[in-house]
Amino acid sequence: MATDRPIPTVPAVDGNRLWDSLTAMAALGATAKGGCRRVAFTDEDRRGRDLFRSWCEVEGLRVSVDVFGNMFARRPGRSNLPPVLVGSHLDTQPTGGRFDGVYGVLAGLELVRTLNAAGIMTERPIEIVNWTNEEGAIYRSMMGSEVFTGALALEEALALVDLDGRRLGDALDAIGYRGTAGLWSYPVHCYFEAHIEQGPVLEAHGTTIGVVTDGIAFRRYAITIEGREAHAGPTPMALRRDAMVTAAALIGATHAHALEVEGARATFGYLKAHPGVPNTLAGRVEMSADLRHREDEMLDGLEERLAADLQRVCAEQGTSATLRRVVTSPRVRFHPALRRRVAEAAQALGYSREEIVSGAGHDACNIARRIPAAMIFIPCKDGISHNEAESAEPADCEAGCNVLLHAVLAAANDTTALEAAP
Amino acid sequence: MATDRPIPTVPAVDGNRLWDSLTAMAALGATAKGGCRRVAFTDEDRRGRDLFRSWCEVEGLRVSVDVFGNMFARRPGRSNLPPVLVGSHLDTQPTGGRFDGVYGVLAGLELVRTLNAAGIMTERPIEIVNWTNEEGAIYRSMMGSEVFTGALALEEALALVDLDGRRLGDALDAIGYRGTAGLWSYPVHCYFEAHIEQGPVLEAHGTTIGVVTDGIAFRRYAITIEGREAHAGPTPMALRRDAMVTAAALIGATHAHALEVEGARATFGYLKAHPGVPNTLAGRVEMSADLRHREDEMLDGLEERLAADLQRVCAEQGTSATLRRVVTSPRVRFHPALRRRVAEAAQALGYSREEIVSGAGHDACNIARRIPAAMIFIPCKDGISHNEAESAEPADCEAGCNVLLHAVLAAANDTTALEAAP
Numbered sequence: 127m128a129t130d131r132p133i134p135t136v137p138a139v140d141g142n143r144l145w146d147s148l149t150a151m152a153a154l155g156a157t158a159k160g161g162c163r164r165v166a167f168t169d170e171d172r173r174g175r176d177l178f179r180s181w182c183e184v185e186g187l188r189v190s191v192d193v194f195g196n197m198f199a200r201r202p203g204r205s206n207l208p209p210v211l212v213g214s215h216l217d218t219q220p221t222g223g224r225f226d227g228v229y230g231v232l233a234g235l236e237l238v239r240t241l242n243a244a245g246i247m248t249e250r251p252i253e254i255v256n257w258t259n260e261e262g263a264i265y266r267s268m269m270g271s272e273v274f275t276g277a278l279a280l281e282e283a284l285a286l287v288d289l290d291g292r293r294l295g296d297a298l299d300a301i302g303y304r305g306t307a308g309l310w311s312y313p314v315h316c317y318f319e320a321h322i323e324q325g326p327v328l329e330a331h332g333t334t335i336g337v338v339t340d341g342i343a344f345r346r347y348a349i350t351i352e353g354r355e356a357h358a359g360p361t362p363m364a365l366r367r368d369a370m371v372t373a374a375a376l377i378g379a380t381h382a383h384a385l386e387v388e389g390a391r392a393t394f395g396y397l398k399a400h401p402g403v404p405n406t407l408a409g410r411v412e413m414s415a416d417l418r419h420r421e422d423e424m425l426d427g428l429e430e431r432l433a434a435d436l437q438r439v440c441a442e443q444g445t446s447a448t449l450r451r452v453v454t455s456p457r458v459r460f461h462p463a464l465r466r467r468v469a470e471a472a473q474a475l476g477y478s479r480e481e482i483v484s485g486a487g488h489d490a491c492n493i494a495r496r497i498p499a500a501m502i503f504i505p506c507k508d509g510i511s512h513n514e515a516e517s518a519e520p521a522d523c524e525a526g527c528n529v530l531l532h533a534v535l536a537a538a539n540d541t542t543a544l545e546a547a548p
Numbered sequence: 549m550a551t552d553r554p555i556p557t558v559p560a561v562d563g564n565r566l567w568d569s570l571t572a573m574a575a576l577g578a579t580a581k582g583g584c585r586r587v588a589f590t591d592e593d594r595r596g597r598d599l600f601r602s603w604c605e606v607e608g609l610r611v612s613v614d615v616f617g618n619m620f621a622r623r624p625g626r627s628n629l630p631p632v633l634v635g636s637h638l639d640t641q642p643t644g645g646r647f648d649g650v651y652g653v654l655a656g657l658e659l660v661r662t663l664n665a666a667g668i669m670t671e672r673p674i675e676i677v678n679w680t681n682e683e684g685a686i687y688r689s690m691m692g693s694e695v696f697t698g699a700l701a702l703e704e705a706l707a708l709v710d711l712d713g714r715r716l717g718d719a720l721d722a723i724g725y726r727g728t729a730g731l732w733s734y735p736v737h738c739y740f741e742a743h744i745e746q747g748p749v750l751e752a753h754g755t756t757i758g759v760v761t762d763g764i765a766f767r768r769y770a771i772t773i774e775g776r777e778a779h780a781g782p783t784p785m786a787l788r789r790d791a792m793v794t795a796a797a798l799i800g801a802t803h804a805h806a807l808e809v810e811g812a813r814a815t816f817g818y819l820k821a822h823p824g825v826p827n828t829l830a831g832r833v834e835m836s837a838d839l840r841h842r843e844d845e846m847l848d849g850l851e852e853r854l855a856a857d858l859q860r861v862c863a864e865q866g867t868s869a870t871l872r873r874v875v876t877s878p879r880v881r882f883h884p885a886l887r888r889r890v891a892e893a894a895q896a897l898g899y900s901r902e903e904i905v906s907g908a909g910h911d912a913c914n915i916a917r918r919i920p921a922a923m924i925f926i927p928c929k930d931g932i933s934h935n936e937a938e939s940a941e942p943a944d945c946e947a948g949c950n951v952l953l954h955a956v957l958a959a960a961n962d963t964t965a966l967e968a969a970p
Contacts, residue, residue, distance in 0.1 A: 325782025358815035358838045359907030360747025371803045377796035393780035395826045404817045404836035414826035416780045485781030
């Protein structure tokens with residue numbers, strides 16, 4: 127239900143200013159190949175945070191840092207109702223790009239700048255958030271939002287140790303970003319996150335705006351196949367128990383099945399053969415499997431098929447195997463009312479749009495498990511991400527930011543609470 | 549053509565004495581799991597050589613060491629005709645067994661002990677040889693025989709550097725086994741090598757003696773498949789260029805083809821995926837392929853098929869690849885007259901026998917490219933080798949040694965030169 131105050135005409139964001147901010151942030155940790163290395167808890171992270179803080183302060187925002195280093199830059203509303211959060215993360219992969227995460231934070235900043243320049247006040251406060259260590263280059267990924275929502279206990283998170291034996295809490299102290307604000311110490315109305323797609327769909331379809339419906343459900347598996355190590359020369363084919371051939375058969379079968387099931391994704395990204403030398407057939411293979419589908423029930427089916435295929439190929443090759451699920455991430459549903467706001471904004475602004483599933487995990491997925499949340503995707507070149515070659519068009523960045531502005535503004539001027547979605 | 553002197557009745561070797569020698573040698577570098585770690589150029593190698601030398605000297609043999617560390621223990625003949633060489637290697641894999649190589653050297657020693665005990669003189673001298681660094685755990689494999697035959701230049705071999713930056717020549721000096729004898733400084737009549745099969749065939753058939761006809765031809769390849777690295781989540785199956793799926797399809801196709809072609813062997817022992825993490829599909833795979841067949845011409849066909857299959861699976865997956873042959877080892881033919889001697893000896897002694905191809909490389913393969921050579925295989929448990937669990941039965945060790953004794957004796961009493969085989 128809308129407020130009774132009239133909503134002013136929404137101005138457009140300044141695409142050049144947004145691009146300049148992206149460029150300035152990319153200079154901190156810039157790599158020779160045009161990417162960015164601003165890993166969480168490093169000096170580059172600190173400098174990125176400092177720059178963001180200074181920009182926010184220029185806009186008159188009050189910046190607070192919580193006990194896990196998450197940064198919140200608050201623009202007051204007319205009321206003291208629960209705020210609208212908008213943001214993402216400023217940290218990057220070790221050989222990361224200039225857009226993943228950064229775009230969502232700086233699009234939040236740009237919309238605030240636009241509102242300030244136009245002198246537009248909202249009913250609810252708006253807070254731009256920068257989540258700590260989304261990329262998980264150290265410790266593990268999506269930690270800031272995980273700790274914020276309580277999915278990971280603060281004490282447990284702070285006690286984590288990296289490969290050099292450094293406790294996460296000490297790493298946070300080292301960059302001066304262990305704050306004093308409590309975790310989720312006041313109610314939040316809803317959360318928006320704009321992000322590059324990190325996949326090739328929007329670009330392939332020529333679509334500007336992705337209205338994200340769901341965070342894909344995914345499960346990760348550790349598979350160990352045991353065969354019999356033997357010399358490549360004296361061992362006839364018929365007498366082999368080859369773990370590598372078993373692994374290859376599993377990959378082939380699972381890939382073929384995933385191609386048949388609409389929306390399914392199967393990936394075998396890691397494989398280690400023992401002893402791993404050319405003239406010995408593998409006695410053991412350790413490998414990962416990653417299965418994804420929007421529907422948890424479909425994922426049940428993919429998992430059953432993976433287990434059955436593994437059993438079958440082992441029987442064929444005289445090998446044995448274990449399959450262990452190591453990660454379970456159920457489907458995340460973004461809030462229907464917020465998705466509608468995003469779609470309406472794209473419609474009003476004349477941008478092409480389509481519904482899309484987020485295949486990757488995002489801070490928004492953690493948040494959406496607790497409160498209404500939505501994501502806006504924009505295309506990225508060739509679907510490439512987690513890569514120094516990651517690239518997005520200025521026009522798409524501007525478009526996504528305009529949609530974000532409209533959606534946030536609508537939410538921030540809606541004084542009624544959102545119903546929890548099913 | 550036999551000599552005109554009467555050949556005395558051949559005594560049997562002492563199986564217990566042979567076994568005791570194998571056990572005593574296995575104590576040098578013995579591992580907790582019952583295997584042996586007597587890596588070339590280590591102190592264990594030196595102690596193994598010293599023990600072998602002392603045993604030879606007790607038998608009145610003159611031990612010489614050549615400039616590459618190959619050891620020759622000479623038992624004089626009645627004549628000064630070119631000697632019969634018999635031997636193998638005393639070095640082991642880092643986690644090796646008690647029989648691979650060692651058996652061939654100590655079977656040579658046992659036959660000399662038997663001749664000495666029976667007071668049997670031969671026409672030709674007999675020399676037991678221990679080749680340097682067959683296992684190639686450091687530098688590369690089968691080096692002693694390679695340098696001896698001139699396939700690898702001495703200076704080049706001595707200048708090789710290991711992972712710690714140590715020159716091979718210095719490593720040889722360090723154990724006191726850089727000798728002064730020249731390489732192949734006098735003619736040699738022929739060469740015999742007894743060895744465990746290192747494969748499962750004799751055991752599977754219940755055969756005691758393998759009459760080795762050929763050293764299998766083999767080629768090794770380095771394959772690089774280039775796909776497109778992408779996030780496992782946001783990348784639909786249809787838009788992937790997955791190097792791992794390509795590799796799996798190649799392994800499946802090549803394995804299936806090798807099963808169809810009688811005598812073919814195909815092995816993919818090494819595979820490395822980049823970036824090698826569970827949630828990213830592989831943008832690049834580097835892998836080995838090892839193809840073997842007794843016939844070089846058949847290997848040509850297997851190679852063509854590998855290249856064609858690679859091209860096909862790349863086209864199917866939208867990937868590209870390079871295939872580079874890095875090792876070429878043509879078929880080795882063991883000498884028909886010497887093979888006949890081995891078969892006749894097994895026949896005379898009442899041992900079951902069958903013709904067999906050596907799938908592995910041996911010093912005998914290097915030697916056979918220059919002079920008449922033959923190999924005798926005995927079964928090993930489960931075909932396991934290059935493994936601490938490597939095992940052979942005392943009765944089989946004794947049987948192989950008896951066959952070796954008969955064959956060597958026949959050769960050493962044949963004063964005519966052998967014709968070069970085709």
